[in-house]
């Protein structure tokens with residue numbers, strides 16, 4: 001074994017410290033990076049590392065794709081590594097094809113892994129991929145979060161996807177394959193200049209004149225990711241002190257909030273909008289800055305399906321009425337992705353927002369101390385056009401409303417960055 005192979009194998013093993021898993025999945029497209037990753041994991045396994053099982057997703061998008069998956073199968077057979085091929089059901093014409101294919105790939109692999117008793121899957125992204133992502137984020141004028149580029153690990157459906165080679169240049173990996181006379185597949189779309197990533201790759205080759213290369217940019221991304229983690233840590237501390245949940249809204253103490261540095265305030269708001277809307281992603285940074293400006297001016301604003309209300313001593317972020325106005329749900333189902341109603345049941349019941357009509361049917365609403373806007377977006381139990389119960393607006397009738405995402409979930413989100 002050459003010293004390069006040893007060094008890279010050890011770098012991968014270091015990614016899994018302090019406790020490497022017993023078994024690992026490896027996602028192999030047949031390209032140079034993931035094929036080299038397979039070889040390195042195989043070396044690790046031979047030296048007492050985790051059991052390895054490979055997986056290839058055949059997207060069926062190019063005529064050669066089945067033959068390419070079969071080529072990966074042969075390499076795996078030569079190494080004595082078990083290998084599975086997964087098939088994508090195809091594109092439904094929605095969204096952008098490469099994005100949809102990537103999402104489907106992660107989804108298929110996240111379903112495949114637990115069936116094999118695997119909780120960790122390794123991906124072959126290299127320093128070159130990281131540097132290209134970094135340049136694309138620069139083009140979008142991203143801040144710290146965007147420039148941190150790809151994370152070394154992320155969770156999808158409870159499976160950890162690892163990228164242990166984010167600081168390894170592609171050529172180093174190709175040298176390993178050349179030395180072992182193992183071939184790889186060159187995907188023709190990697191040359192297609194219609195893709196931004198391909199243009200970023202070409203641009204990168206010109207930047208070497210300035211001493212800018214994949215490894216350097218990937219180290220900058222790594223620094224940014226440390227900075228991001230630090231900022232989220234402070235944002236978490238601030239959120240614990242200044243934010244609490246009330247009837248499904250997030251209430252922020254205004255005085256403490258306005259003293260926060262903008263980078264921290266922005267994160268508090270971004271996570272709040274994600275928590276209320278249930279969207280897996282936050283609004284764009286510019287939109288959040290506009291919202292912060294609006295808070296400074298003392299004006300209310302709607303964003304990301306949420307409504308921010310500025311009061312003298314608090315900021316209250318609640319669901320925007322428009323986002324739930326037409327939402328009708330089954331009585332046993334979670335409503336708006338966050339409310340579960342528990343009560344005596346009955347025939348022909350459904351859940352919908354109270355709205356003005358429901359609110360007027362709650363004589364005790366003033367006793368709750370909640371703002372009318374907040375009660376208006378809260379869930380009510382309806383029988384046809386008649387309101388049966390509205391637990392957040394003082395009309396219980398044996399019903400109670402429970403948040404599926406609680407305050408702990410809001411706080412935990414800061415720690416997952």
Ligand SMILES: Nc1ncnc2c1ncn2[C@@H]1O[C@H](COP(=O)(O)OP(=O)(O)OP(=O)(O)O)[C@@H](O)[C@H]1O
Nearest residue numbers: 027028029031032033034035055056057123124125
């Ligand atoms: N069809 C696929 N099946 C299994 N894993 C895949 C597939 N496509 C990509 N991957 C995984 O995602 C990583 C990054 O994907 P990307 O599209 O950048 O790579 P690629 O150019 O197809 O191949 P490589 O990274 O192996 O050179 C790959 O290294 C591999 O681990």
